[in-house]
Amino acid sequence: MAVLLDTLSWILLLAGSALLIIGGIGLIRFPDFYSRVQAAGLTDTLCSICILLGLMLQAGSITLAGKILFALLFLLFTGPTAAHALAKTAHFDRLEAWKSGDGGASSKR
Numbered sequence: 001m002a003v004l005l006d007t008l009s010w011i012l013l014l015a016g017s018a019l020l021i022i023g024g025i026g027l028i029r030f031p032d033f034y035s036r037v038q039a040a041g042l043t044d045t046l047c048s049i050c051i052l053l054g055l056m057l058q059a060g061s062i063t064l065a066g067k068i069l070f071a072l073l074f075l076l077f078t079g080p081t082a083a084h085a086l087a088k089t090a091h092f093d094r095l096e097a098w099k100s101g102d103g104g105a106s107s108k109r
Helices: 002-029 031-057 062-092
Strands: none
Touching: 002 031, 031 062
């Protein structure tokens, strides 16, 4: 049983790490602010779920697993809310989205 929990924990930890790297590449590669906010918000939430679930499986006590679960729930609510607030503020500030003919990042025009 311990080998199964360790294997599942490592799979979750590696998946979370891979999502973190993919999100970082997305932040570099995407052309405009809105795409980057989406990449950061989505991968941040997904990688924190995977990493914290993997850590919960490695926790030695119920108390520690409960604390990790509380941190996970906090991140599930605050991460997407922050990404939404950033995108809404950019839209309110009239930041234009990237168009295929622009050739560069979005900017105020």
